[in-house]
Amino acid sequence: MKEKRGPWYLFTGLAIGLVAGILYSWLVSPVQFMDTDPASLHPDFRAEYRALIAQAYLADGDLGRAQMRLALLRDENPAAALEAQSKQAQEASRPDREVQALAALAAGLAQSQSLGTPFSPQLSSTPAGGETPQELAPTATPKQDQMILTPTPTPLATFTPRPSATPRAVLKAFFTLSDRQEVCDPELPQGLLQIEVLDSAGKPVAGVRAVMTWDGGQNAFYTGLNPRISPGYADFQMEPGRVYSLKVGEGGETITDLTPQKCQVGATSTGAETPSPAADGSYWGGLRLRFVQK
Amino acid sequence: MARSKRYLWFMVSILVGLAFGVIYGWVINPVQYVDTPPSNLRADYKADYALMVAEIYAADGDLTLASYRLTRLGDETPLRSVQQAIITGQQLGYSEYDIGLLGKLAEALQALTPTPGGTP
Numbered sequence: 208m209k210e211k212r213g214p215w216y217l218f219t220g221l222a223i224g225l226v227a228g229i230l231y232s233w234l235v236s237p238v239q240f241m242d243t244d245p246a247s248l249h250p251d252f253r254a255e256y257r258a259l260i261a262q263a264y265l266a267d268g269d270l271g272r273a274q275m276r277l278a279l280l281r282d283e284n285p286a287a288a289l290e291a292q293s294k295q296a297q298e299a300s301r302p303d304r305e306v307q308a309l310a311a312l313a314a315g316l317a318q319s320q321s322l323g324t325p326f327s328p329q330l331s332s333t334p335a336g337g338e339t340p341q342e343l344a345p346t347a348t349p350k351q352d353q354m355i356l357t358p359t360p361t362p363l364a365t366f367t368p369r370p371s372a373t374p375r376a377v378l379k380a381f382f383t384l385s386d387r388q389e390v391c392d393p394e395l396p397q398g399l400l401q402i403e404v405l406d407s408a409g410k411p412v413a414g415v416r417a418v419m420t421w422d423g424g425q426n427a428f429y430t431g432l433n434p435r436i437s438p439g440y441a442d443f444q445m446e447p448g449r450v451y452s453l454k455v456g457e458g459g460e461t462i463t464d465l466t467p468q469k470c471q472v473g474a475t476s477t478g479a480e481t482p483s484p485a486a487d488g489s490y491w492g493g494l495r496l497r498f499v500q501k
Numbered sequence: 502m503a504r505s506k507r508y509l510w511f512m513v514s515i516l517v518g519l520a521f522g523v524i525y526g527w528v529i530n531p532v533q534y535v536d537t538p539p540s541n542l543r544a545d546y547k548a549d550y551a552l553m554v555a556e557i558y559a560a561d562g563d564l565t566l567a568s569y570r571l572t573r574l575g576d577e578t579p580l581r582s583v584q585q586a587i588i589t590g591q592q593l594g595y596s597e598y599d600i601g602l603l604g605k606l607a608e609a610l611q612a613l614t615p616t617p618g619g620t621p
Contacts, residue, residue, distance in 0.1 A: 216507060216510070216511050216514075217510060217511065217514040218514070219511075219514075220510075220511045220512070220513070220514030220515040220517075220518060221514045221515070221517060221518040221521075222518060223515050223518060224514065224515035224516060224517060224518020224519035224520070224521070224522060225518035225519070225521055225522040225525075226518075226522065227515075227518070227519050227522060228518060228519040228520065228521060228522015228523040228524075228525070228526065229522040229523075229525055229526045230522075231519075231522070231523060231526070232522065232523045232525070232526025232527045232531070233526045237526075237531070241541060242541070242542070242543035242544070243537045243541045243542055243543065244542070244543065244546060245542065245546055247536075247537045248536070248537055248538070248539065248542075249536035249537065249538060250536070252537075252538060252539055252573070255539075255573070256539070256550075259550070259553045259554070259557070259570065260553065262553075262557045263552075263553040263556040263557055265560070266556045266557050266559065266560035266561070267556050267560075276549070276553070279546070304561065
């Protein structure tokens with residue numbers, strides 16, 4: 208008697224082979240991506256890469272090049288990513304240079320996006336290293352999703368950043384107080400110190416370090432962390448009853464006796480008419496200072 | 502006879518399935534690496550990374566920090582990373598200024614870590 212069997216054993220073999228093949232290729236010997244792009248970096252390394260781009264920007268002042276580099280990270284909103292990282296860096300007490308650079312680049316991007324004009328951090332009139340500005344023909348950027356399965360002996364992409372021809376940032380200029388206003392605006396946080404730093408041409412300057420000192424304490428903050436207000440804007444939360452001194456820039460003058468003042472309802476410097484948070488009709492106002500480069 | 506033939510075809514079907522599985526896992530739907538280190542970057546991105554380090558070094562002169570940053574590229578030494586970046590940069594047509602920046606960083610690293618026999 209002859210046993211009649213269908214081709215099911217073939218399908219069984221095929222299924223066993225398929226499963227074994229997938230397991231082998233996914234688990235035992237997965238594809239090795241040796242030639243990845245910056246967008247695939249681990250989030251920690253992406254943050255490092257972003258910080259590196261910002262510091263290179265601070266060094267060469269070349270916003271176009273920085274934008275090309277940022278594009279490689281494929282952030283949805285590069286300016287927002289920079290802004291968020293600069294705030295995180297400040298909170299995490301990262302090195303000054305890093306915070307300054309992130310803030311300056313965030314402000315530069317925001318300004319160039321809003322005005323459609325190139326923006327430089329605080330600049331000197333001398334090109335970097337005394338080099339003559341050069342122009343290279345634009346080069347193609349690498350394909351963003353290009354993944355190569357095996358290492359290649361020669362580089363395939365043609366990402367060639369432009370030369371560093373723009374003037375170099377100088378963040379050690381001398382800033383002096385040009386305007387001081389007491390602000391009574393109940394819509395603002397109480398005791399808010401707002402500063403704006405401008406260069407000698409009246410242009411906002413990002414990445415300038417300001418140091419607030421009080422009895423038993425000190426805190427540094429930077430312009431440019433809120434580029435939507437102004438690249439030269441920074442603020443600090445003062446505590447009522449505490450007297451502060453402020454120094455803007457490395458060689459700026461020190462402004463003393465800064466402290467929140469009491470404001471009364473209705474006595475708003477901005478015309479705002481909102482109820483006072485205090486029962487006696489008073490609240491703590493803030494200060495607005497403007498510094499100009501000398 | 503028929504039984505051994507069936508075994509043969511069974512093995513063949515396994516091999517065919519295996520081939521399809523490997524093609525699927527390696528080519529059609531490979532494992533996606535999303536959290537890679539800078540050492541896995543393609544040569545041109547590594548070169549640009551080294552260039553950024555060189556630009557920053559030219560501005561701040563902090564060789565220790567530059568050296569530390571270059572270790573991320575996973576080469577034998579930071580100097581090797583810069584040398585490789587110079588080669589890649591020349592192949593990709595970097596400007597003389599950029600090659601010069603990399604060259605200055607390489608010189609500084611070479612002075613920092615002299616190699617046995619005097620060869621890099």
